[in-house]
Amino acid sequence: MANAADPLVNGSISVRTAVPGPRSQELAKSAAKSVAAAVLPYGTVFVTRGRGALVEDVDGNVLADFTAGLGCLTVGHSHPHVVAAIKAQAARFLHTDYSVSSYESYADLADRLAWLCGGERKVALFNSGAEAVENSVKIARYVTGKPKMVCFEGAFHGRTHMALSLTAREAPLKTGFGPFSPDIVRLPYPGYNQATMQDFEAAATEAFAADEIAAAIVEPMLGEGGFVVPPRGFLERLKRICRSHNSLLIADEIQTGYGRTGKFLASSHSTAVPDIVLLGKSIAGGLPLSAVIGHADLMDRLPEGSLGGTYIGNPLAIAAALAVLDVIEEERLTRRSADIGHRLKTFWRRQVKAGLVDNVRGMGSMVGAQFHSPEDLKSFRARALEGGVIAVGAGTEGKVLRHLIPAVITDEHLDDCLGVFDSAIRS
């Protein structure tokens, strides 16, 4: 039952003790004894509860979560509608394996996702973003009969083997984990590392020449690579090249999707229609789920039983995903993401003018602010945390502050957080 005295409900960002607090530090120490170093958290905030854009940590601090579980919480922490849907489903059944005993909600979600992605599409559900990537490669190879994949500089597509082959960043993601798939051609992403459209076109012409490319996989805006927005016309050009070589275009919208950029899909800001769309992260309000949504005539060419997995389309995650779509619609969160983005950009443009950061860029609320150096960003993030805002970086050089804010954040909280940022950047 909601309690009006609950700081997460009446919610001011009130840092009541030092951050990270003593209990968080204790837990961090004890975690280091039993948790593999490779998966230890970057920060030292141990969360006990979350609601909307706020979390409470084990020391009683109320913090604004500008990371939203790395982009999974467009509808915020524990949205009551999502929680109710999960509880109701948990009371009915938890799991069957869809390929053995099916349930109606799988097709309901498939129907809604297909409609949201436009055209006549069919859907296969998986557990994680990386798994959606893996399966999109299988589909593209099967349908085209070609072996190779085009991917991009700065790209992140996940950490399973094929997804990691497509991911660009070496340390610490790939170093020592090879050999990777040899059937990868990496092209410049215009806007990333000073690459131009001409650089991309020249490399693409060469890459596609032998007609061996099954598909190009692309983020409509780079996520982990530093929130880089490509020039207008890039996706359209890529789509034309793919079409002329009978290759598919796969839009990895795992981070950019679900309204974050001001449209349900970031690729809808262009006129290029991807053959396959990948969704994940915000799809189920924090439960593991992902989707491959392809044109029906492509998807149906694969033989029955050729795609699958024990937990794919888990009923709890699907119940959450249906509730997430209701909330996005009812609370008009796609439009809200555009408003949030506008306010973020106005704030950061002032800082650019004052010479405090290099630049600001992004689409909708997916805004990145590039600091002068990784050290500047690191100390900014530490000061922001002291003020009550959890924020993360991106980009291979670690200079970009990225905003992955729950779209349910109130104007008051957003103002408070920008106030924290203002002090943090000036101190």
Ligand SMILES: Cc1ncc(COP(=O)(O)O)c(C=O)c1O
């Ligand atoms: C664009 C993109 N693709 C794929 C992934 C991998 O998703 P997951 O971590 O759920 O496997 C991510 C995760 O950050 C991502 O941002």
